[in-house]
Amino acid sequence: MSYKFRLQKVLDVKEKAEDNKKNEVYIVNKELLKANEQLQELKLELTQKGIEREEKNKEGISIIEIVQLNKYIDYLCSLIKNKEIEICELNKKLEIKKEEYIESRKERKSYENLKDKDYARYMIKEAKEEEKIIDEIVSFSSRKL
Template sequence: MARFIFKLQSVLNLKQQQEESKKNELGKAIQMLEAERSKLSELEDSMTASVKEFNEKTKKATVHKLIEFNEYISLLNSKIKSQKDNVNNAAQYVDKVREELLKAVKERKILEKLKEKKYEEYLMEQKKLEQKTNDEIVSYNHNESSAGD
């Protein structure tokens, strides 16, 4: 019996490698997103603490200190806005990689289905060949026994 050979096996192997690569890339992208979210959370916590401190010291602070506090809070607001952009960009990247992974999975599954179909066709062909061989043997044996009579 001849061995089954899937002509697109190298393509299937490549698709499997691409899928694994996208899984790894997605994992890294999610880690990056979580790191960006953590930075944003830290900035927001710092802002909350600074506003609270500002409110407590407003009554006793000099004008110069109030101006410094105001500038610091403005700086924190700017950093928070920038960090929100970073979080949004990281989230978009995660979505993009997730879509690429889904595409890679779909392509791999299509090739695997094709391989299964080709293997079933191969098995049917092998069964037909075996049946043909058996029929020839029976026919040969029948002819031999008829000739011997």
């Protein structure tokens, strides 16, 4: 008789749920990294436009160009603020996904512990049955002699 865990299907579902949560953490983390890269690019462009504005002010620039450059710099600032808000939300989302992953991992481990204990009981039972059979063989052999 081979061992079969009676809750194996539940354990399989828990393992699949854990994998799904792990993938969700990976996806949100990837989104967060991308958002951080975009933020750095925006900040770099803002710095470059600030330097460009200073240089053009020294050279002499028309009012229209100053207004356009200032509007673009304001636009970059608003993009940066929006990106920072997005990053904050992604950080919160990542923490939630991590907690969900940890919880699903705990559930899977509890079922694995049940499986281990059940298997240990099964092995003890098998050993006792084997011992019983050996005792019967020995007692049968001693009766024949």
